[in-house]
Amino acid sequence: MADDLNEPANHTHSKAERSPSLARVQAVPWLIAIVLFALAAWLGWRAFIYKEEGDPVASAMLAFEKQNSLTVFSSRFEVVAESVDRRGVLNIDLLESRQASVIPATVEYRLDLSSMDRDRFDWDEESETLGVVLPALKISRPNLDEGAAKTFTEGTYVSRDASADLARNNSQQAERKAAAFAKNPQVLAMAREAAKEAVRQNLAIPLQVAGYGDVTVEVRFDGEAAPE
Missing domain, CATH: 1.20.5 (Single alpha-helices involved in coiled-coils or other helix-helix interfaces)
Incomplete structure (x- = not known):
């Protein structure tokens, strides 16, 4: 129960x-x-x-942290090289051959970002402007596209050795001419403008994402006067 x-x-x-x-x-x-x-x-x-009260300069440096160098401009052009080869016996030139080559060349312009320390940045909080001072551009060694070269050879008889010497001399000459052309003031000016625009884009967007709004990025190279 x-x-x-x-x-x-x-x-x-x-x-x-x-x-x-x-x-x-x-x-x-x-x-x-x-x-x-x-x-x-x-x-x-x-x-x-x-909007975090942080450091815009630190944010800008962070944007460059993972890039040791930045290719900002590439120039492709053609250079003309011409060589003469003379061969003979007992210092008497019996055979003379000439070769002219039109060789495409490419040169790249790079920024060395590893040297971008805090001293190269300046933040104006009142105008929300970030100033950036860039080091001089580094110009790559010319890349000759000898496979696309146009070659013209003259001579009654061009031996294999003479042909090889003419081609080698033309390549060396073309590389020197391409390196000189890469330092042309007009080409350098275009490369610098491309570098400034690339840096503006690389910094403005990350700063906006970080919460700093529509920041103005002013870029110049070493030796250039700061904007007023």
């Missing part, structure tokens, strides 16, 4: 234990949803509203 009286109580107690457990299970998806919503709200606030 006593056992019969206790049985409903045990049944009620077991049901009471299951109810909180079921409630906890049902609450888990809601808790996850709330956490995800809060995280999304925080990320949105961080990206679009919050």
Whole structure:
């Protein structure tokens, strides 16, 4: 009899234990949803509203941190080289051959970003302007596309050795001419303008993403006067 009286109580107690457990299970998806919503709200606030009082110069340097060098301009042009080969016996020239070559060449202009320390940046908080001073451009060794060269050879008889010497002399001459052309003031001016624009784009966008708004980036090279 006593056992019969206790049985409903045990049944009620077991049901009471299951109810909180079921409630906890049902609450888990809601808790996850709330956490995800809060995280999304925080990320949105961080990206679009919050503006961290940080260091724009540090942010700019961070944008260059992973780039040791930046290719900013590439110039492709043709150079003309001409060589003469004379061969004979007892100092008497018996055979003379001439070879002219038109050889395409490519030169690249790079910025050495490894030297971009804090002294090369200047932040004007009032005007929200970042000043950047760049080192001189580095010019690559000319890359001669001798496979696409146009060659013209003259001579009654051009031996294999003479042909090889003419081709080698023309290549050396073409490389020297290409290196000189790469330093042409007009070409250098175009390369510098391309470098300035590349740096503006490389810095303006990361600064905007970092929360500094529409920042003005003024770029100049060593030796150039700062804008007024």
